[in-house]
Amino acid sequence: MMYDIIPIERSCKICKEIFIRTGYTQKWCLDCSRKQGKLRDRKKALRYARIMRLSILEKFGSVCRLCGYKDDLRALAIDHIHGGGHQELKPMSRTGYYRYLLNNGTHENYQTLCYNCNAIKGQTV
Numbered sequence: 001m002m003y004d005i006i007p008i009e010r011s012c013k014i015c016k017e018i019f020i021r022t023g024y025t026q027k028w029c030l031d032c033s034r035k036q037g038k039l040r041d042r043k044k045a046l047r048y049a050r051i052m053r054l055s056i057l058e059k060f061g062s063v064c065r066l067c068g069y070k071d072d073l074r075a076l077a078i079d080h081i082h083g084g085g086h087q088e089l090k091p092m093s094r095t096g097y098y099r100y101l102l103n104n105g106t107h108e109n110y111q112t113l114c115y116n117c118n119a120i121k122g123q124t125v
Contacts, residue, residue, distance in 0.1 A: 045095070052098035057112060059102065064114040066121075078105075079113040079121065 010021045012029040019029040028036065056078060063070040078101060092100065113121065
């Protein structure tokens, strides 16, 4: 015996707007459901990028090559030894660039620097 879903008016848990429930477990109106889905996708993408970045730092070393800084991984960056990194990064997304570095990056072209050393190097070149 199939049970039909009886449309019931409910209040959205997020925006408190009244909507017609079309599913047994529906708690949000359609607009809030879409926003929650986009938010979930964004969080998933950020988590993936963070994991990729840590893998790159593992590959190239988690210590600044110039000053030896290693206390906080958030303060480390991958530097192009011969410059021109902006042109290389421009046509790719962040995770696409991370994938490129993991697969094709070599120690002759890239190095790990802290942001301070990277900024100083950028000013002197």
